[in-house]
Amino acid sequence: MTFFFDGEQMMGKVDKMMGEYYSEDHVLTFIGPFAPKVPPLDKEHLKGAMGNLMASFPDLTFNFTNVTPKWDGRGFAADIVVMGTHTGKPFSPMPGVLPEIATTGKQVKIGPETFTLYVNSDGKVNKTTIKPLHEGAPAGPPGFYTEIGGVLPPPPLPDALMCAEVKDFADWHAGFIAHADKKTFPMNGTTYTVPMSRGEACDEAKTLVFNDVTDPNKVAIALFSLDFPKFGPVMADPQFVEMSAAAITSQDAPLLMTNPGPDADDAPSMFFYVEVDDPDKWVAGFQAHGTSKSGTWGYEVPLSRGEFCDESKTRAFKCATNPKLVGGYIEKVRMDKLAPLLGDEKMLQLTKDLGEKEGTKVMKVVAPMPPPPEP
DSSP, X not given: OHHHHSOXXXXXXXXXXXIIIEEEEEEEEEOSTTOOSOOOEEHHHHHHHHHHHHHXXXXXXXXXXXXXXXXXXXXXXXXXXXXEEOOSSOBOSSTTTSOOBOOOOOEEEEEEEEEEEEEOTTSOEEEEEEEEOSTTOOOHHHHHHHHTTOOOOOOOOOEEXXXXXXXXXXXXXXXXXXXXXXXXXXXTTEEEEOSSOGGGTSOGXXXXXXXXXXXXXXXXXXXXXXXXXXXXXXXXXXXXXXHHHHHEEEEOOOEEEEOOOTTSOSSOEEEEEEEBSOHHHHHHHHHHHTTOSSTTTSSOOSOOGGGTSOGGGOEEEEESSOTTEEEEEESSOOHHHHHHHHTOHHHHHHHHHTTBOTTOOEEEEEEEOOOOOOX
């Protein structure tokens, strides 16, 4: 740990650090709500990223202010500053994708960020996490890029899950379909005109509507690449408000859908959907698995669903958009139990026996939208 945190330039020690102190299965991950969009880096890709940075910032230094790391019960951690001066090659964090910035001579300081190094039983560092501490602060290679004048593309638009109960699904759904590409649409025996079609604010080709198997008037709507600021005025429009009041019994706050990853809680809520041969057969098996390991299929899988989630909140869905799709909503999912279960031989057999089409399952972590930033 001292070798990494000693405040010396990386150029003179990176080969020794990677060769002698880091395990072959080492992974570096940016974590936390302010993490940059950098995927987890295995040892090979970390070497590439470090080499790219040092070629442009030859004096690259971790822990520039020489903070003493502390054991936090999981690993050795310190809130450190990373420094580098752009005196080397032109820099791009994604060569060939983002344009290079010509040498600027600018000194860049990133952080403080919480660096935590974890050690395996052989005494080698097998995991590093970097947690940026401030919203909007530059972080990681993208931070070095923007600090020398680079411009990052805007982040992708979020995906959302909307859950509601409507008064008459057939009537509501006809109007919902029409609103996909039209500003004027029928519903509740009348016609409404709103400022824009839904397709002007999301990737309408991916929109999916699901019915709860216990009540078709209870719906879940998956919307992809949804521009909330753009669509907000539509939802506030008097015609849209009038339509909603007449057609919708109740509506939950929207949930953001993200891919499972290191930033997810230990027990997140999840929504998933998958294509199947026979939706009724799948639903029967899914419901039975809530409390049974052998359910409708006759052999035992390692866990019932109730052993790794709050089964009282579980919901099953059939898709109105694509009748071959089914879905599920699950709360407080114990990821430490679910992850090994998904790779279990018996569980894989069960998905086949229930008719799931290989490669069609989409799993999302869902969570309430964060509050808007304070002005």
